[in-house]
Amino acid sequence: MLSRVGMDSPEPNVFHQLQRILRQCPSPFVNHSDSCLIKTQCLDPLALTHDQSLFLGILLRCAIETNGCYYFPQGKTRIKIPGAASGSEQIIEVDLKYSLVWRQCENNPQDYRYEIVGDELGSGHFSRVYKSRGVLAPQMDGSLKLKESPRVIKEQFHDDARFDPDHAVNEYQNGVFTPHLHSKKPTFIDHQARSFSVIRYFHGEELFALINQDRKGLLFTIDQRLELSLHILYAIQEQIHSRGIVHRDVKPANILVYYDKRQESVLGCPQVNIIDLGSSKMASQPDAGSCLSTPPFAAPEVYAHAGTSVKTDVYSTARVLGFLWRADIPNLSSPGKSDSCIDLEKARIDALHYHFDNMFKGIADLDETCRARITRLLQDMSAPEQDARPDLFDAIEVFEEILADRREGVSDRQGRQDLVRARKMAAQLRRKFAAADYDESMMAGDISMALETLPDSSEVIAEFLDVLRIQALRGLTSRFAVMNQVKEVLENYHQSRCELEILQSKLSSLLREAKKPEDRFDRARAVRALLAPIDQLLQKNLRLARTLDDRLRLTHKCTKLGLKISAALSDLADQAQTQSMCESGDASVCGSGPSSDRGQKAESSREGFFAPDRHSRIVVKLNGVELTPVVKSQL
Numbered sequence: 001m002l003s004r005v006g007m008d009s010p011e012p013n014v015f016h017q018l019q020r021i022l023r024q025c026p027s028p029f030v031n032h033s034d035s036c037l038i039k040t041q042c043l044d045p046l047a048l049t050h051d052q053s054l055f056l057g058i059l060l061r062c063a064i065e066t067n068g069c070y071y072f073p074q075g076k077t078r079i080k081i082p083g084a085a086s087g088s089e090q091i092i093e094v095d096l097k098y099s100l101v102w103r104q105c106e107n108n109p110q111d112y113r114y115e116i117v118g119d120e121l122g123s124g125h126f127s128r129v130y131k132s133r134g135v136l137a138p139q140m141d142g143s144l145k146l147k148e149s150p151r152v153i154k155e156q157f158h159d160d161a162r163f164d165p166d167h168a169v170n171e172y173q174n175g176v177f178t179p180h181l182h183s184k185k186p187t188f189i190d191h192q193a194r195s196f197s198v199i200r201y202f203h204g205e206e207l208f209a210l211i212n213q214d215r216k217g218l219l220f221t222i223d224q225r226l227e228l229s230l231h232i233l234y235a236i237q238e239q240i241h242s243r244g245i246v247h248r249d250v251k252p253a254n255i256l257v258y259y260d261k262r263q264e265s266v267l268g269c270p271q272v273n274i275i276d277l278g279s280s281k282m283a284s285q286p287d288a289g290s291c292l293s294t295p296p297f298a299a300p301e302v303y304a305h306a307g308t309s310v311k312t313d314v315y316s317t318a319r320v321l322g323f324l325w326r327a328d329i330p331n332l333s334s335p336g337k338s339d340s341c342i343d344l345e346k347a348r349i350d351a352l353h354y355h356f357d358n359m360f361k362g363i364a365d366l367d368e369t370c371r372a373r374i375t376r377l378l379q380d381m382s383a384p385e386q387d388a389r390p391d392l393f394d395a396i397e398v399f400e401e402i403l404a405d406r407r408e409g410v411s412d413r414q415g416r417q418d419l420v421r422a423r424k425m426a427a428q429l430r431r432k433f434a435a436a437d438y439d440e441s442m443m444a445g446d447i448s449m450a451l452e453t454l455p456d457s458s459e460v461i462a463e464f465l466d467v468l469r470i471q472a473l474r475g476l477t478s479r480f481a482v483m484n485q486v487k488e489v490l491e492n493y494h495q496s497r498c499e500l501e502i503l504q505s506k507l508s509s510l511l512r513e514a515k516k517p518e519d520r521f522d523r524a525r526a527v528r529a530l531l532a533p534i535d536q537l538l539q540k541n542l543r544l545a546r547t548l549d550d551r552l553r554l555t556h557k558c559t560k561l562g563l564k565i566s567a568a569l570s571d572l573a574d575q576a577q578t579q580s581m582c583e584s585g586d587a588s589v590c591g592s593g594p595s596s597d598r599g600q601k602a603e604s605s606r607e608g609f610f611a612p613d614r615h616s617r618i619v620v621k622l623n624g625v626e627l628t629p630v631v632k633s634q635l
Helices: 014-024 050-067 165-175 207-216 222-243 300-304 310-324 344-352 368-381 392-406 413-434 440-452 458-468 479-513 523-544 548-583 595-604
Strands: 030-033 037-043 075-082 089-096 100-104 112-123 127-138 144-147 151-157 187-189 194-200 255-259 270-274 620-622 625-627
Touching (some): 014 030, 014 050, 014 075, 050 075, 050 100, 050 144, 100 187, 207 255, 222 255, 222 270, 222 413, 310 368, 368 392, 413 458, 440 479, 458 479, 479 523, 479 548
Parallel strands (some): 037 089
Antiparallel strands (some): 030 037, 075 089, 151 194, 255 270, 620 625
C-alpha cells in the first residue's frame, strides 16, 4: 500500500538509517541522540530542509508500516521502531509544529500524502473542520515535498451510536459521484473511534449565517434573493440529484454561499455548494435504517421511517427557501448546538402541517403576483405526501420565469416570444439530459434540433444557453459556434479516453512480460505504479461522465495523465534497456564508452512495448490547440 516507484523498502534497522542521516546533516536538528533514543527539535512541516524531510519521511513511513499509526499530533510524540536486535525497540521522539494526517491518493491507491492540519474553521455535534495548511508528498528518495492543498480536513467522532464509522464511509462513497467535493478516502484511527476526511475548501459562508444577517437588517435586494433562491435550487439539482444522490439533510448549515464582491457593498452572482453527504444515499438504493436529518427541515417520511427519495430533499429545500424568504421556522437551533432537546413528536406534526407563516415579512417591494407564485410553489414542495411534490426542475422554472419577467426585455412582441421559446426549449433539454437513462450519443442531435427552431440571434442564443446551464457553451453567440463546440468536446472526450485505454492495454501487456521481479530494476513494480492511476481515471470516467462539462473536465485529466505516463514510459524504456545491456557486458552502456554511443545504443535497441509507437501518444485538441506528449527525444 505504501510502495512508490524507485523507493526501496526501509532498511531492516531504520534507527541506524536515521542516525546516518543525522551524522551527514550539516545543520543538526536534534536535541538528543544515542543508541536508544533520538529527540528532535521542533520540525515545521511548512519549512523542512531536505535532511529534515528525508528523516521525517522515513520515520513516518516506518511508523505506519510497523505500528499502524496514521495520525501524528502537534507537539512531542514518541514513536517506537524496530531495533537492531531481534525483538528490541528503539524510540524516536519527534516534535511537530503542526499535526499530520496520512491519506490515500484518490487517483492512485499505491500513493499517499500527509495533510498538514491548520486552524479550526468550525465544529458540529460529531465533527470539527480544519483548514489544510498544505500537503507533504513522498518523493523517490523517501523525502517529503511540500505542496499547496486547497482543502479542509474534517475530523469526525464515532463514539455515538447515531454516528458510527459507516457515516464517514458513506460520505466518501457517495461523495466520489459529486465532482465539486473532491472527496478523499477517510483515514480511521483509535480503533475507528475517529476519522479524518479531506474535501475541497470552499470560500464563502453558511447560508444560515447570511440569513441571520438578513433578519437583522435587509441584506438582499429582491433580485438578489430571487437569484440566491434559484442558485440554491441549481446546486441541489446539479451537484446532488443529477448524480443519482439523495442528500437527506438539506439545511442552511450544509449550503455554502460565496459572493464575488467586485464592488464594495455590492453582491455579485452567488456561488452555491452543497456539503456534508454523511446522511446521503444513492437514489437507486433502498433506505437502510434511519437517517440523521435535522429538524425542522426534515420531511415527514423521515420521522415515520417511511422511505426517502429525491422528493425528501424537495421538502427540505422548500423549508430552506421559506427561511430565506423570512417565514417563521419553529424548533430551530443554531448550527453546532445540540438538538436533543427538540420535541420530535412536535417536529413531526409541524412537518405535516407547515404553512410558511409570516413569509415576506419586511420585504416590501415584491408584487402580489410573485408572492403568490412563490408561496404556492413552496406549499406544493412541502406537501405531506412525496408523490404530491413537484421536482426541483419545476421549482427552477418558476424562479427563472419570475426573474425573466422582472428583467428589462426586448421591446417588440416577437422578440419576447423568441426568448420565452428559447427558455422553454432549454428547460426541456435540461430535463432530458438529467435522466439517468439518457443516451449521450444523442446530445449533439438534440441540441441541434432545438437550435434549428430558434432564430440565430445572439440574444436568443444567450438566453437558451443561460437556461441550459452548460459551462462549456457559455459566451457563444451563434448556432454554428454552439454546435461546433458540442461536437469538439464530445470527439475530444472519446479520443482521449480511447487513447488512454490503448495505453492501459500496453501497460497491462508489459506487466505480463515482467518475469524478473528480483532484478535491480523492478519492471513489474514500476509498470504497476504507472497503470494504477490509469485504472482509477477510467473508472472515474464511468462514474462521472454524465454532462458535457464532465466530459470536458475528464478530457483535460485524461490528456494530462496520458502525457505524463507516455513520458514516464519513455524513461522506463531507457532504464530497462540500460540494465539489459549492462548485464550483457556492453561497456559502452555501463560507463566505459562515450556517452553518445551509450545513448544511441539504448535508443536503437528498444523492442516490443517499450518502443515509442503511435499507441503511446495521447493527441487531443483543446480549444483548437493540439497537445502532444513530451518524449525523451524532445527534452
